[in-house]
Amino acid sequence: MRIKITLETPMIPFLYRHRILSLIKEALKKSDKDYKDFLYKNKITKPFTFNLVPPLNKEIKEGEIQIDNNFTVKDYIFYSKDSYFNLFISSADYRFVITLYNGLKNLKTFDFSSYENMLVNGEKVILHIKRVNVLNEKPIRGNSVVFKTNAPIIVEDKNDNPVLFSDKNFEKELNEITDRILSSPHIKGKGLEKPLKFEPIKMGKQVIKHTLKSFREKTGKPVMYLTGNTGVFRLSGHPKDLELLYKIGIGNRTGQGFGMVEVLE
Amino acid sequence: MERVYLGDWLYNAGILGFLNINSHLWELNTIGDKQELKSKDESLLKFGENYIEFDIQIFDGFSERFFNYAFNQYGRYENEKKNFKEYIQDLESLKNNKILDYLNKKYFSNKKENAEILEEIPIIIFNKFEKILEGFKLLKDKLGSIPSKNEIKKDVNLLMNILKKAIEIMEKDKQEFWESDVRIYLRNIYGQKSFLNKSVNTNRFEKFYKDFEELLKEKKVKKDKKFLCISCMERKAKKDTIFDTGISKFYGLNPDVINFSWNFNPKIPLCEICEIIYFSYFAGLTLIQKDGKRAFYFVNSDTSIIDLVSNNRLLNGVLKPDLTENILLNFFTQLVLESSYQKAYFTVQNISVLELDLNNEIMPKVYSFNLSRKKAEFLKESKTKENLKQLSKDYYKINRKKGELKIYILPEVISLILENKLYFNYLNKILRMFIAYQNGSERYETNISPYKIQILNLVVSEFIKNIGGKTMSVSEKEIWVIYQEGKKLANILSEKKAENKIKSIAYKLLNSLRIGNSQQFMDILLRVYMAYGEVIPSSFIKTLQNKEDFYSIGYSFLNGLLSKQNKEVESDE
Numbered sequence: 001m002r003i004k005i006t007l008e009t010p011m012i013p014f015l016y017r018h019r020i021l022s023l024i025k026e027a028l029k030k031s032d033k034d035y036k037d038f039l040y041k042n043k044i045t046k047p048f049t050f051n052l053v054p055p056l057n058k059e060i061k062e063g064e065i066q067i068d069n070n071f072t073v074k075d076y077i078f079y080s081k082d083s084y085f086n087l088f089i090s091s092a093d094y095r096f097v098i099t100l101y102n103g104l105k106n107l108k109t110f111d112f113s114s115y116e117n118m119l120v121n122g123e124k125v126i127l128h129i130k131r132v133n134v135l136n137e138k139p140i141r142g143n144s145v146v147f148k149t150n151a152p153i154i155v156e157d158k159n160d161n162p163v164l165f166s167d168k169n170f171e172k173e174l175n176e177i178t179d180r181i182l183s184s185p186h187i188k189g190k191g192l193e194k195p196l197k198f199e200p201i202k203m204g205k206q207v208i209k210h211t212l213k214s215f216r217e218k219t220g221k222p223v224m225y226l227t228g229n230t231g232v233f234r235l236s237g238h239p240k241d242l243e244l245l246y247k248i249g250i251g252n253r254t255g256q257g258f259g260m261v262e263v264l265e
Numbered sequence: 266m267e268r269v270y271l272g273d274w275l276y277n278a279g280i281l282g283f284l285n286i287n288s289h290l291w292e293l294n295t296i297g298d299k300q301e302l303k304s305k306d307e308s309l310l311k312f313g314e315n316y317i318e319f320d321i322q323i324f325d326g327f328s329e330r331f332f333n334y335a336f337n338q339y340g341r342y343e344n345e346k347k348n349f350k351e352y353i354q355d356l357e358s359l360k361n362n363k364i365l366d367y368l369n370k371k372y373f374s375n376k377k378e379n380a381e382i383l384e385e386i387p388i389i390i391f392n393k394f395e396k397i398l399e400g401f402k403l404l405k406d407k408l409g410s411i412p413s414k415n416e417i418k419k420d421v422n423l424l425m426n427i428l429k430k431a432i433e434i435m436e437k438d439k440q441e442f443w444e445s446d447v448r449i450y451l452r453n454i455y456g457q458k459s460f461l462n463k464s465v466n467t468n469r470f471e472k473f474y475k476d477f478e479e480l481l482k483e484k485k486v487k488k489d490k491k492f493l494c495i496s497c498m499e500r501k502a503k504k505d506t507i508f509d510t511g512i513s514k515f516y517g518l519n520p521d522v523i524n525f526s527w528n529f530n531p532k533i534p535l536c537e538i539c540e541i542i543y544f545s546y547f548a549g550l551t552l553i554q555k556d557g558k559r560a561f562y563f564v565n566s567d568t569s570i571i572d573l574v575s576n577n578r579l580l581n582g583v584l585k586p587d588l589t590e591n592i593l594l595n596f597f598t599q600l601v602l603e604s605s606y607q608k609a610y611f612t613v614q615n616i617s618v619l620e621l622d623l624n625n626e627i628m629p630k631v632y633s634f635n636l637s638r639k640k641a642e643f644l645k646e647s648k649t650k651e652n653l654k655q656l657s658k659d660y661y662k663i664n665r666k667k668g669e670l671k672i673y674i675l676p677e678v679i680s681l682i683l684e685n686k687l688y689f690n691y692l693n694k695i696l697r698m699f700i701a702y703q704n705g706s707e708r709y710e711t712n713i714s715p716y717k718i719q720i721l722n723l724v725v726s727e728f729i730k731n732i733g734g735k736t737m738s739v740s741e742k743e744i745w746v747i748y749q750e751g752k753k754l755a756n757i758l759s760e761k762k763a764e765n766k767i768k769s770i771a772y773k774l775l776n777s778l779r780i781g782n783s784q785q786f787m788d789i790l791l792r793v794y795m796a797y798g799e800v801i802p803s804s805f806i807k808t809l810q811n812k813e814d815f816y817s818i819g820y821s822f823l824n825g826l827l828s829k830q831n832k833e834v835e836s837d838e
Contacts, residue, residue, distance in 0.1 A: 001788060003795070032803065094787045095806045101791070102800050134792040 001097050001247070002135040005087040005104065008128035009112065012085055013065050013120055014076045015223065016052055016112075017257040018212055020087065023110045023127065024050070027103030028096075035099050045181045048091035049249025049260040051151040054078040055085065066119040067211060071222035075209065077120055084130070088150065090260055092187070092247035104129050138263040140243040144197075144236040147261040152206045152228025153251040154258045162227035165203045174198055177252060182241065187248065193238030203231035210256070226253075232264060267538050269497070270316040271573065274565040274619060275546055276496065276539070280317060281563075281573055282548030283541070286334050287323060293574060300575045314569050324482040324541075328474040332447050334548045339450035342442050345397055345404075346435055349428045352390045356425050359386055387421045388414065394428065403445045407434045444469045454547050477541060486537040494536035496543075502534030550621065551581045561621040562604075564611055576616060583607045602653055605644055605679050612641035643731050644682065652724050653678065661698050661711035674713060678724065687728050689816040692721060693779050696823065700772060703827075719748050719824040726817045739814045743804055744821045750802040751825020757797055759829065766793075767826060774823050783815045790822075 028036035039046060059079040066072045078085070091097050112118060112125035155163045155173050163173045179191040209223045216222060235242060235250075249259035271277055284291065290310045294301045302312045311318040336342065355371075358364050365379055372386055391414060398405040408431060412423040435442055448469055452461045459465075460472035480486045487504040494502045535543075550561035564580050566572040583603045608618045643649055659674040674695070681687035695718055698709040723744065729735045758767055770793055777785040787805065794801045804818065 001791065094784075094791070097791060098801045098803060098806060101795060102803065105798070105800050131798075132795050134788070134795055 001092075001094065002088065002090045002137055003097065003101070004133045004135055005089065006130040006133075007085045007087055008083055008130050009080075009085060009125055010083045011077050011079045011120060011125060012052065012054070012112070013063070013118070013125075014078070015065060015067070015073075015118075015209055015211055017210055019112050019118055020050060020052060021256060023107075023112075024089075024100060026110060027100050027107050029103070030106040031102035032099045035095065039096075045184050045187055045248075046255030047093035047096055047187055047248055048089055049151070049254040050087060050089045050257045051260040052257070053086045053088060053150075055080050055082065057081045063121045066116065066122070067222050068118075068213075068216070069116045071216065073222050088135075088260065090247055090249065092244055101132055104132060137246070140239055140246060140263065142239060143242075144234060145242050145246075146201065146232060146234050146264040147246070147250075148232045148264050149230045150260040150262050151249075151258050152208055152226075152230045153261075154226055154228050154253050155251045164205055164227065165198070165200050165229045165231075165233070166205075171196070171198045174251065178241070178245065178250070181248075182244065188244060192241050194241075195237065196241070197234075197236040199234040199236075201232040201234060203229055203233055206230045208258075212256075226258075228258065266311070266318045266320055268313075268316050268318045268499075269538065269542055271567050271570065272496065274563070274567070274617070276542060277565055277567055277573055278546040278549035278563050279542035279544070280549070280570070281577055282545035282550070284317065284574065285548040286327070286330050286545055289330075290323070293578060300571060302571050302574060312570055317570060321482055321484065324478050326478075327481070328470060328478040331473070331545070331548075332443065332470060335447045335450055336443050338548070338552055339446050341401075341450075342435065342439075342446055345401065346432060348397070349394075349432050352394065353425055353428050356387065356390065356421055356428075359383060360421065387417055387424055391417050391424055394424070394431075403442060404431060404434065407438065451547065455544070458544070477544075481537060481541065489534055492534035494539050495534050496539035497536060500536035500538060503537045503540060505532060506535045506540065507532050549577065551577065551584050553584045558622075563619045563621070564616055565619060566611070566616045572616075576611065580604070580607050580611075580618070602650070602657065602675060602679065605683075606650060609641040609644035613638060613645060637732075640682065640685075640732050643728065644679075649724065649727065652720050652727075655720050656713075656717060659711070659713040659717055661695065661709065661713065663698075664708055674721070678721070682728060682732075685732070687725055688733075689725055689778070689813075689820065692718060692725060692816075692820050693775065695721065696775055696820070696827075699827070700768065700775065704768065715824040715827040719744075719821060719828075722817065722820045722824060726813075729813060735813045737811065737813045737817060739817050744817060747802065747804050747818050747821040748825035748828075750804070751822040752828050753825075754793065754799070755826050755829035757799060761797060763797075764829075767829065771823055771827055774819065774826075778816060778819045778823070781812060781815070783812075783819075786815070786819055 025036060025040060028039065057080070059081070060076050061079060062074060063077045064072060065075050065077075089097075089100070091100075108129055110127045110129065112127050113120065113123075118125065155170060155177060157163055157169070157173055163170050167173075175192065175195050178196060182188040183191045206228050208226045208228055210226050211223045215224050229251075235245070246261060246263060248254060250261055251259040253259070269280060269283075271280065287310065290306055291302060291304050291312070294303055304310045304312060309320050309323050355368060358368065359382075365382055368386060369377055369379075369382055372389055373382070377385070395411075398408070398411075408427065411427050417424045448461055455461055459476045460469040465472050489502040489504045489506075492502040494500050550563050552559055552561055554560075562580055562584060564573075564576040566576040611618050653675060656675045656678065660671055661674065663670045663672070678687060678691070681691060695711070695713060698711050699713060699715070699718065701709045702711050723741065726737065726739070726744065730737050755767055758764055758770075770789065773789050774786060777783075777789065790805065791801060805822075
């Protein structure tokens with residue numbers, strides 16, 4: 001199931017994923033703490049992915065982002081003229097959607113920035129949750145589907161090194177990751193029905209800045225640079241698997257807002 | 266004294282029948298919580314634990330008692346006489362223009378104008394009378410020619426006169442009707458034994474008297490030289506007994522299945538006592554009208570004579586209640602319910618209840634109520650009983666414009682339980698008809714309310730949990746909570762002036778329930794809740810974990826959602 005959450009705020013920095021994650025966690029906690037703990041106290045694959053889309057009339061300006069009391073970086077910020085952004089969330093788990101939605105209903109507003117975290121040019125960003133809508137999903141019935149990335153797909157090997165679509169190991173790594181993810185009991189409980197075949201149609205490489213508290217504490221660096229794959233590609237496999245991937249996202253770090261795709265044909 | 270021990274079920278029915286035919290000789294008393302069989306004349310009849318003992322003099326007057334019992338059990342004579350009297354009364358009220366409202370209700374369900382009533386009732390009565398005569402040859406022959414429909418239209422008196430004449434003839438020639446009806450009735454049960462033989466056209470009672478009573482009480486029965494009776498293995502067999510003369514046509518050997526016997530000789534040794542016991546079995550059965558047909562019930566309680574008698578009395582009491590006395594039994598469905606509980610009660614105690622279909626000319630069927638202990642306990646359970654009771658008045662009609670097929674829900678549910686076929690698809694069918702009727706369909710009609718469908722949902726859920734062996738984690742409380750959630754959503758929709766959406770949402774939900782698609786169901790629901798900005802009940806999460814829970818919860822929600830559409834006040838909720 002795909003939902004669109006309309007957020008009212010004049011601006012959101014490019015470094016948004018970790019705070020959207022906090023918004024999701026906060027909403028889940030509000031309506032079903034047990035479920036939130038289940039998802040986040042265990043190291044499990046999250047049954048969802050998300051993507052934030054700025055409006056067409058956006059402006060991009062550089063500004064100062066205070067990540068926390070240790071780090072302040074210069075980075076880009078989206079400004080929306082009519083003060084709204086759309087957050088898209090896709091999930092294969094109705095429990096997740098129901099819990100999230102009820103939590104958001106409860107939450108109404110969310111502090112994107114707090115006292116010393118994520119201040120934008122010294123200003124606090126507050127998200128007003130305006131509306132939640134259900135979107136139509138495209139049914140997947142065939143063995144092959146053309147996807148377009150909504151958020152870059154991250155594929156990492158065992159040593160956490162990025163693997164690009166142009167790499168000869170890409171398909172192999174993608175199969176391994178996907179098989180492992182689908183095997184999780186709360187996702188499908190069973191690996192791939194048949195191996196995936198990845199054919200790039202119009203793909204490119206994208207480097208995304210991302211930050212996580214644990215990363216900053218561990219490395220002493222403010223942001224990490226992730227190399228992702230964006231564009232249009234054909235993915236072949238079992239329809240059941242393709243449908244699930246469409247719902248939960250493709251690749252690593254889907255729960256952090258990567259790997260969300262849209263069906264083109 | 267002759268002793269007769271309990272045996273196979275038909276023999277046991279025979280013992281009970283024999284006792285019923287001779288009911289003047291004994292009584293069943295209740296002392297505290299125990300029952301006691303007491304003989305009124307121990308020189309004629311005595312009771313043992315698993316046998317009865319009687320003197321041969323018991324057969325004095327047996328033929329008449331036998332005929333009377335069969336005549337009363339058939340009951341046609343009295344019934345038709347009563348019908349004719351009622352017709353006369355109705356025609357008279359018509360003549361005097363009296364109580365037309367009553368007639369309108371009785372014959373037309375209050376749908377006609379006075380002029381139509383006056384015109385149509387004589388024809389309706391005439392048609393009914395003609396139909397009765399079709400199956401009542403003796404009366405038809407005695408009446409001779411009857412007026413035609415056109416003549417009746419012109420003069421109602423002609424119809425009244427012929428009805429009066431019919432009653433007169435029946436009373437005058439009662440003896441003849443008595444003999445004839447007993448023959449018709451018993452031939453259906455026994456085939457063509459003794460006086461039932463087609464070649465016996467007159468003095469049937471005498472034939473029976475000579476074949477049985479006289480031979481028995483005067484000990485004139487000719488004995489076989491070699492063989493003992495294969496039933497009691499004590500008395501010498503009667504000479505030249507053919508199975509057909511002793512045992513029912515559907516019970517084991519008879520001359521029609523002669524190739525089953527050695528040398529094609531269907532004569533088998535049976536004594537005259539066992540023969541008359543077998544010949545009395547009809548009187549041990551309880552007769553009821555089931556779906557417009559006769560059905561016979563018998564409880565084969567073979568541990569003791571007292572149990573045999575008292576258990577059949579109990580079932581008889583349930584199956585033949587005095588409807589005028591028991592105000593609870595307003596509907597025959599209630600009867601079905603009560604009898605099912607009684608059958609369940611016997612099954613729990615390992616006593617078999619048999620249902621015999623003797624209408625089938627070729628081979629009557631014997632159904633055994635082979636309820637599993639679990640199923641019997643389920644039916645007996647007071648909660649099930651209470652729930653089912655609430656459905657006693659609910660029905661649906663199909664094609665009401667044409668054939669008007671009216672089906673009561675309760676008997677249907679009970680038979681689905683008995684056949685192990687009660688599942689959520691039944692709920693779907695009922696809901697579909699409910700929605701269609703609400704939408705003004707001319708094909709369906711139902712008086713069931715969503716609240717009652719919810720009760721049905723509880724029964725289905727309990728049934729598949731207890732009998733179906735399916736695991737369900739949803740509790741009754743949760744089922745009701747979800748029902749309330751459905752009601753709440755319906756309220757929200759009507760508050761937001763979107764009442765017209767309820768039906769289409771309900772229909773979509775019903776479809777996803779029909780195909781068991783929980784994803785689709787949740788999709789529809791989430792869209793509605795989100796569109797109206799309402800919190801989604803977390804109980805729905807359960808629907809996705811197991812199919813049965815999904816159905817149970819899904820239908821609960823749907824029933825709640827639809828409850829707004831129904832004007833019925835849920836006073837009993």
